[in-house]
Every structure is written in structure tokens, then in C-alpha cells.
Amino acid sequence: MTDITQAKPARPRFSLDWKLLGPLAALVLLLVIGAFLNENFLSSANLLNILTRSAFIGIIAIGATFVISSGGIDLSVGSMAAFTAGVMILLMNWMLGVTDVVWLIVLTGIAAGALIGTGAGLLNGLLITRGGIEAFIVTLGTMGIYRSLVTYLADGGTLSLDSDVRGLYRPVYYGDILGLPVPVILFALAALAGWIVLNNTAFGRHVQSVGANEDVARYSAINTDRVKVFAYMIQGACVALATIVYVPRLGSASATTGVLWELEAIAAVIIGGTLLKGGYGRIGGTVTGALILTLIGNILNLTDLISNYLNGAVQGVIIIAAVFLQRGLSRKQS
Amino acid sequence: MTDITQAKPARPRFSLDWKLLGPLAALVLLLVIGAFLNENFLSSANLLNILTRSAFIGIIAIGATFVISSGGIDLSVGSMAAFTAGVMILLMNWMLGVTDVVWLIVLTGIAAGALIGTGAGLLNGLLITRGGIEAFIVTLGTMGIYRSLVTYLADGGTLSLDSDVRGLYRPVYYGDILGLPVPVILFALAALAGWIVLNNTAFGRHVQSVGANEDVARYSAINTDRVKVFAYMIQGACVALATIVYVPRLGSASATTGVLWELEAIAAVIIGGTLLKGGYGRIGGTVTGALILTLIGNILNLTDLISNYLNGAVQGVIIIAAVFLQRGLSRKQS
Amino acid sequence: MNAPVDREPLLAGQGLRKSYGPVEVLHGVDFDVRPGEVHALLGENGAGKSTLVKILSGFVAPSAGTLTFDGAPITFPTMRAAEEAGIVLIHQEFNLAELRTVEENIFLGRELRRGLFLDKAAMRAEARRLLDELHCMAPETARVADLPVADKQMVEIAKAMSRKARILFLDEPTAVLTKAETATLFTLIRRLKAEGVGIVFISHKLDEVEEIADRITVLRDGELVETVPAHGVSPDDMARMMVGRELTDFYPHIPAPGPDAETLLAVESLAAPGVRDASFTLRRGEVLGFAGLQGAGRTAVMEALIGLHPATGGRISLRGQDVRFTDVAQSKAARIAYLTKDRKGKGLLLGNDLVWNFSLFSLEKFAKPLIDRGAERAAFDAAAARVDLRAASPSLTAGSLSGGNQQKLLLAKVLETDPEIIIIDEPTRGIDVGAKSQIYGFIAELASQGRGVIVLSSELPEIIGLSHRVTVMQSGRTTGCLEGDAINEEDIMRLASGLAARSAA
């Protein structure tokens, strides 16, 4: 029979390296470029800024890793975030007229945010599975719906959190624990939880199996619809967490909140090595991808070398290059 | 062999009907709603407006039908259109200083537009096939690149076509032949050509087969990379055609030109019954999809029934409903 | 029949080697095809048969070795080059674009045109003609996805025929065909042979090889064992050449369950998609065969039973209790397991590793709530040893295993849940003689442990050799049940074609 027994896995491991190292190499390259461009780039203040900032997209992208590795896609995350933020702010402002226990207000706001995000994810999941409609279309539709709703709630303007509430809520974005900003800690915890769930639980295996081959998953006693719905709910919960961190930062929500976050989140996931067609997800890569995207923005803010108008072009080139490093080269290798 | 086989074809044929009728039903429903909401809705002026307007997205979506049925996606079409328009305008304005044969200038501008669009499509195709990078990432990258380039060319503002040139160029948008506006005629011709190529040439079959199963296509001695590159070039040529029609309309291009056209084009294609995962395209459906999208906007502008802020929500609901009519129900049927 | 053997080879390979990564799977094989002969290629699963014909047909490049065509050295830079040389390969796995129609698949890559445009009428007519010749009734306008597997195989064959081959490689074309369909194919092969086409035929059904082959080449572990004229070589000889030892006890003796054995499962008048009226019972320690023509509804009954397509009528009683499952998780919890016949499409995640596949059906055992990878790996090693799964490393992908090892992996996967009722659909499709008898051994062992085993098979000898009782289906109905000495090919066929009246349930 087969005598692959002599197999020495030397070759495959080498090509695997590129997949792992591709995004990391891009990250390091960007760090080096940044350090050359500005001496303050490697200051701990700047590095913490970058980490803190990447928390939003990073947390959302962790959820997107689940959705994408289950073979789906969610275009609605940006407007979902805006809508969640809007409702949270309205609720907290309203409660201020009812009670003056501010911490209760903040906690209620956070709980409501978690509920709305997860509920929105549930809705996406149900429309996709029960409705039998492509994820792309469902989430394109809900993207428009949530965006409209927040515009409607804000009456075309901006919903702003009352400053009394904001005072207590501020530390969730601006505070730190042992020198680490709270958003960074939450990002790290979300990444850790995402990694554990995706790689070390039955559910995580099921998610990736559904993405790899839905029929096989169904024949293996996996309730594929439920797995998909849960993946969208995780995405919703991640959006909620990102929003909970976001609200104290700017204290407001409007029709423009979260525009294009979906593309950034998807880009982070794919730069990180997850396959868009599903079946395979890697949280560590996603975190790297989110950091790369934030770094590009940061570096562009550091220099006058390039016309402002060309920022988008630089981003585009780096995104393509980062994925080429990982896919194109590793393909050549094998 | 089997005698169950003989009883078979009844079922599938019935479910096929839904696929064909789904988008058409949605279109008719919208027409009825429009007629109820405003008496001028069915005026020939308004109907011609709708047709003319849907020409841009429609022509682009015809190209997108090729890309999507080949299993790809192109997010860059909107910024490609803006960039193409920008270069066309700059070139024509510059030529005005060199020659005063205006028709030559217009023809050169059109030729340049065709070249740039097709070339941009070629670039996307090569990056995807030779580079081995996901279409989503490549075209997300080039989307940023073209958008930046047009912003740069316009110095952040608006590039405007010289009025001398515009005078001669105007009829390409505003003119009509036998009462039909030129853009509508071009749209119809593009649709016809697209339909013939997709359904009645070997290339069209190859496109859909590559989308259905790339390995099978390769094993059938089809040069899959070439087929894909051609699909992106067709997309680019369609963008060029749409742009050639677009430029005389407002005579200008800016950083906002074509924003979100990619999502509209993809939505038109999918509402029309083409599968996002590839393998199956239908030009007629795409045309219907483009008309549906334009109709939604038109109807929303004709009524005050719904708060302006909720336009996006209405669009979202209709898009989901149209696809549900077609996919969800036909799935239940089978 | 011996005449072609003397002719000059049309295509020959010398010293062909192939490595996948660091693993060499073909160690310098010589092989040739002569015009007008049927050259059978035999070997166990994973011996390298498919690899060899893929190299010969220009489908993959050899790592070393040369090809000569019509006496001159040749390489195939593209698939088209091979096609233009008149070399056609029918793959072991279906190579069809499922979303496209039969006619489109047949002409894919070499469409007929009139001017710039497709000549659809001509292609439809030609497709019809080819299918009729194969006695295949599938409509040429049907989507391939909607066809039963046998028809898909016929479409593959029609596609190959339409390509006017000078050399035709057939990699296990008969695995999914019935006797009658195989006979049709053989008629066709004989005609092509008469026209001077060189044919290479791969099959694990050794009686077929005896019937059609002019020469036989046997591979073992990627090495050439020998090439011999087929005349006078019996299936037993072939098996011995393949395995390198004598095969005994092909069908194991499985003791029949005692008269007081508990009835595990009783199904009455079941109705479901593809099933009109099915009734049968299964007892502890029993092997129940399910026979019928293709599309008779055997698979549909089992898929309804386990909850994949919930039943719409009838009664299912499990250990005396009425049940109706609406998803597979419920039937799994009730200790029923089903092994699909579609290993690649529905059974295994081809891109994932062996351990991942192995534990997918029984993950909750290892997830508490985090997956205990040590326990998972230990269970895999134990199960792999139990079913004699041979693979270099558990980190290989399931897709790189040979058919027999894939089947064993699937068996290990479902057995890990310790089911009491095991339903195996086509247990030996595409599996070599050695692995076949191993799998029969597992079935016997499962029955002797007091479990109930249902075997769905299109191989009558297999059904007869294994089963204590045989339920026969026709057009979605169970038409009878044969027991003990009453089990014979003739009666099964009568029930399967609806000739005999329902005798027992």
C-alpha cells in the first residue's frame, strides 16, 4: 500500500513558513520604514497609539475571521457599529433623566450595545440560513438598513453622549491598566478568546469545516445553519465590543460613523492569511493584518513625502504587496 | 436504467421559472408602486430618464457579470471609472492647445478612455492570475490606487472638460437616435453583445466553466488564466464605455466620481440571478437588476412618504426581498 | 485477440518517476500502449495507477523519465498539446462542471462553432447521439449536478468519445456502473479497439479485467511488478500479483444472530424524498444487505432515517421506541452512524488533515470544552491501527490518501462514536481486493460485537457474501426481503426490477 512513511516533511514546512511569515515580514518592514521616517515613531507613546487604534478594526476583524472561515462575508459591520453606538448613546442620555446613578447608566449602555450587536448578527445569520439568500446580498442590504436607521435616529446630525455619562465612561477608551491602554487589553483578550474558540473548541472546528465543505459538515452531524448563525453572532458581538470601546473615544455617532470599516476588517482578515473562500481561519494573522493597516495610516501621517492625495494609492499598493508576499510567493515555492 | 428518472424534469423546470421571474416580478412591482405614487412616473420622459440613468451601472454590471460568473470579483470599477474620466478630460483639454480639430480631440479622448479602462482591467487580471492574489484583495488595492490617482490629478478638486470640446461631445449623453437616448442605445448594444458573447461563444462558456470548476476547465485544455484575464478586460472595457458615456453628462471628474458603483454593479448582477460564487451568469438578469436599482432611487425621489434618512433602508429591504423572491423561494420549491 | 500485442507502441514511457514533495510515489516505471489493444493496469489502492496514467496523458509532468509518442520523444507543455495528440483521460474523480449542462460539459474546451458563434444545435445533436450510444437517458440539457452518479460517469465517457482519441485512458470508469452499463461500455471499448485506438483500462473489478484486457500490467507500491499477456490469467492470479501473497477467505463467515436477538430497528412504510414506501427490520448482530438498481432509493431511505432529509411519513422504531430524527446529530446521539458512498464530496474534508477528519464526527468526546489534542491524537492512533489505516503522518491531507485508506478513515471516523447501528453505503467502491477483504473483516467484527450493520451495495456478490438478510428496493419501495439460503442473484434481480411480488418484509 502507500509507503509515504519515508516522508520527510521538510518541503511543506518551508512553504508553510512563508504563509506565517508573509504578514509578519510586511509588519516588520513597515516598522523599519516608520523608524526611518521619524525618530519618534518607535516611542512607546506612538506604539501604544497604534495598538490602541487598531483595537476597533482588530476586534471587528476577529469576528470577521469566524464569518469568513465559515464561508460567509459580512458587509454590514461598519453600519452595525454606527447603529449600535447610536442606540447606546440615545439610551444612556435618556436614562440620565430617569436615574442619576451614572455607573448604572454606563453598564446598561454597555449591555444594550452587546445585545444590539449580537442581535444584529443573529438577524444577518437567520436571513442567510433560513432565507437562503447570499451573505453578500443580505449584509449589503442590512448595511444600508443600519446606516439609514442611525441617520434617522440622529435626525441627520450627530448623536452625542451627555458629558456626565462620558466622564465615567471615558476610561474604557482612555484609561490604562498597568500601563496598557484598556482597548489594547480588550483587543488582546478578544484575540485570545477568538484564537481559543477557533482553534481549540468543537465549535471552531465546525466553523472551519462548514467553510471547507458544507455537505461533509452536514453528514458529520454538524448543524451547519446553526454554526453559521453563531458565526454571524460572534461577528455581531465583536462589533458590539468594538463599539463599546469606540463610544467613549468620540462620544458620538452619526451617519458617517464606521463607513468602510467592513472593507478594512475583511482586508485585515485576508492579509492575515485567512482564505476568502472559507475553510481556514487564523486569528493571529488577523491581528497582524489589523496592525499592518493601522501602521500604514500612522506612517502616512508621519511624513510629507507623499502627497495627501496619494494616501489611498500607498495603502492599495501595500495591501496587494502584503498578500503577494504571502500567497504569491508561497505558491511559487510549492 | 432507473424509472424514477422519467418522472423528473417536471420539478426543475418549475423552479427555473422562479429564477427567471423573480427579478422581473420585482421590477414590475416597483413600476406599479411608482405609478401609484406619482402620476408622472409613467411619463415617457421619466421612463427614458430611468433607462438613461441605469446605463452607467448597467454597462458596468454587464462586465461584472463576466467577472463574477468566472468566479472573480472587481471592487475597483468605480474608481477605475473616475480615473478613466479624469485622464480623458485632462487629455482632451491638453489637446485643445495643440489642435483645433475638435472631433479629433473627442475621438482621441474616447480612444484613450477605451485603452485606459481595458488596460486597467488587464492589470487587475494579471495581478490576480500571475500574482496568485485573491481578486478581492487585488481590486480593493487598485480601487484605492485609482481613486487616489484621480484625486491627485484633480488636485483634490474637480477636473472639468473645456466647454468647446463638450459642445461636440454632449450628444453622446444627451443626444438621441429615433427618440432613444444614445446611452440607452449603447446600453442595449452592450447588453446584446454581452449576451451573445456569454451564451453563444466558446469564450462565454469557458468563462462560466472556469467559475463553475476551475480544475475541470483546466483539464479540458482551457487556458483558465487567459479566460480570467479576458473577463477582467471585458469588465475594464465596459467601465470605459460607461465612462465615455458619463463624461459628456457633467463634463467633470473628481474624487467622488463613481464612489460605490462597485457595490451597485455587483448588486445588479446578483439581483439578476448570477451566482456570486461563479459558474453561471445571465446578462438579461443583470439588465433587470440595474433597472431595479435605478427604479428604487427614482421612486424614492418621487415621494415624500418615507423620511429621506430612510432611503438606504428601503433600498436594503428591496434588494434583500428581490433576491429572496428568486433564491429563497426557488430553493423551497426544489 | 493477440494480434495487437505485436504492434509498435503508440505511446511509451520509460523510467517514469513522480514525487509529491519529498515523497516518491512512482519509482521508475516502464509502460506502453499499442494501437488496438486494451491494456489493463492493476494494483492496490495507492499503487500509483492514477499517477501513471496522469503522466502518460500529459496531465502531470513526471519528475523523471521520458515519453515517446509514435516513436519520437514528446513532452506535453499544456493539456491542449496532449489533446491535440489524441490522448484522452477519463479521470477517476469526476471532472465535470456541475453547474453546467451535459452538452456543455461534453464539448467543454472544444466547442463546435459556426463562424464566431457556437453551433448549439449541432452540439446538442452530437451529445444526444453519444449518450444514446451509451444507452444513457440523461437529457443533454440537464445540469450535471442533477444527474445520478452513473449518468455522470456516462457523460465523462461521452466527453472522451467526442474527442476522437487515439489513446484512451479509463481510470476506474466502472466503479459506479451497473453490470448492464458496464456491458454497454465494453461494447464501445471493443469498437474503439477495432478502430485502432489504444486503450488503458484501470479497474478493481478483476472479472471485468479478465473479460476485456489484452495485456495486464501490475503495479505495487509505485514499482512495476510485471506486464503479461492477459490470455489465461485468472482473477485469482491477478489478485496474487497485486498483493504479492495468496488471498484467502474473501467473504468472512459471520455467525447469524440468534432467534432471540433484539430488534434494533424497525421501519414501517417510510416515506421521504426519493422514498415512497420502505419497510425493514434490523437485529443485533445482523448484517442486512440493501440491494436494488441505481436510483432505487436505498441511499434516500438511509438519509431519511438519519435525519438528513426528514421522513414525511411512516414509522421508525428504534429499540422499541418511536423516533423521527430531523438532523444527523440526533441520530448520532441515538447511536446510528452512516458512511456515505460519496467519500470525496460528503464524507471527508479533502483539504484537512487526517486527525481533523477523524474526530469531526465525535468532537464532543474530546472537547471538554477545549479540545484535548493529546487524547484526540491517541484516539486517532488507536483507531488507525484498528482499521489498518496506512499513512505516513496524521498531518497529511485526506485528499492525498488512496481510495482504500480514505474508506478506512471514514470508517474510523464514524466508529469513534461507538454506534450500535452502522450503515455503510457502497463499502468497497473503488477499493482494491486486499482492502476489500479487510473491510469485510471489519463488518464481520462489528456484527459479532452485537451491533447491527446495514450494507448498501450495487455489487451483488458482495451483498450475497456478507448479508444474513437482503432487503430489495425498486422505485422508492422495498419490494421484498430474502433470508439465508434464499438469497441468490436471480431473486434479487427479480425483486429489484419489480418482477416478483412482495414476499416478506
Place this chain on the structure above:
Amino acid sequence: EDVTIGVSIPAATHGWAGGLNWHAQEAERRLEAAHEGLNIVIAAAGSATEQANALEDMVAVQQVDALVILPFESDPLTDPVRQVAESGAFITVVDRGLTDPSIQNIYVAGDNVGFGRSAGEYMVDRLESGAQVVAMRGIPTVIDDQRMQGFEEAIDGSGIELLAAEHANWSRDDAFEVMQDYLTRFPEIDAVWAADDDMALGALEAIREAGREDEMFLVGGGGAAAVIRGVAEGDATIPATVLYPPSMIATAIDLTVARFMSNGPVEGTFNLASPLITEANAEAFYYEDSPY
């Protein structure tokens, strides 16, 4: 001694913002050439979040001495600007005042309510009671709201009927389509108000196409060069516009540089009115090179 001034503005995603970027870059070039040791850093942001990011970078990396900011939106950027102020930087806010005015050292105020009001008052002057007008709004934001509010206040009680106010998202393309549909919907329109010149230009094409340019006139605003030129030349279709010059960013940068390079203290609020531009005064506001 070296001075670094950070300039944070919205990216050039529509005409007016494009003008803003152009004027900021012109000012950078002019002032850096004029003053030894002066470094101006411009960062354009695509959203409020990105703008907050840019502010952090100005503090942590560029270590700016002063910040000139045209906030995306007032509310969300108040806190991020506060952080910059706490680093000791001098703060100049342009156009949209912060929620907490104590943070800003200089405020160059635009008047969005006045923007709408000037246009509205012009309409009240020109039109009879009972005249019918349509409005074209931008992307739903506070600015858009304020402009609309000013316009509505001005025509309130005049007998002018506002038929409809749809969003055309500051875009010529959208304005073209919205206008086409207005023309279908309303057989009689006496005037069109657009909350921005870009939209006015888009609407104009639709009116021309329908051949109804004699029936109505348009008033936009913002200070687009093409429109101002037309007004100056006595264009009957766009007889007036409202000044809301993107060059206000240059004014603010000038003031901030003056704070460092001149002797006297420069601080306080500078109000930029939104005056009406008509044929009579248009010449004075025309910048030929501006991309907007």
C-alpha cells in the same frame, strides 16, 4: 527656534473639501518659504476616527507646537482636540467650533446657518409669495442640518413653498439625478437651492437637459470658482451664490503662524460671515487656480 504646526483637515472627498486641501497646501508652501524654521504638517482624514488618529500622531510623533483643525464633526473631535491641548499645543479651530469652546485659542468660525439664510433671503427678495422651490441637501450631518435650518428660517412666512428637500450627498452625480426627478415630479419650479455649489452644478445640467432653464434659477454656495465666475459674468440660471470659502483654512494657518512669528498675542474668535455673492461683488471672490 523651530516651530511645528499640524494641520488636520478632511480628505478631498468632495469639491469643497478639495478646495480646502488645495488652500492648505498653498499656505504650507507660502509660509514655509517665508519663515525659516517653520514646519507645517498636513494630515487629511477620511472620517472622524481617522482624524482622531491623526491628532494622536501629531502629539506623539510630530510633537506639534500648534494645531490647526477643521473638525469632521464638532462633538466627536472635542475630546481628541482636548488631548492635544493638554500636551501644551496652541489650538486653532476652523469652521466647526468644538463643543467645549474653552479648548480653542483661535476660532475661525464659519456660519452654516448663515449659509442657508443668505440663500433663503435672496429667494425671498426675488420671488413672489406662492413661488415654489426645491432644495438639495448634502450628506446628513450637522453642517447639512444647519444650512437647511437657516434656509427654512429665511423663507418661513414669506409664502414661498418648499416642495421637497432630498439628499444629493454633496455630489454632482446624485444632484443630477435628484434634479431630474424633481423635474418629473413638479411641473412648476421657480427656484432651486443647493446646499453646495457642486450640487448646484449637477442640478444645472439636469435643468438644461430638460430645457427648463428659463423657468427657474439656482442658488448654491461654498465658493466654487466656476460658479463665482458664472455669477460675475451675469449667468441668469445661477445668478447668486453664498460665500463659504475653503480658503478659510489658509486664513487660520496664517493666524496661527502669526501667533508664533509676530510680536503681539493672537487669540480669539474670528467670524467669517456667509455673504451673498451676486454679479455686483463676484469679482472679488474669484480664485482662478482653485480646483474647487
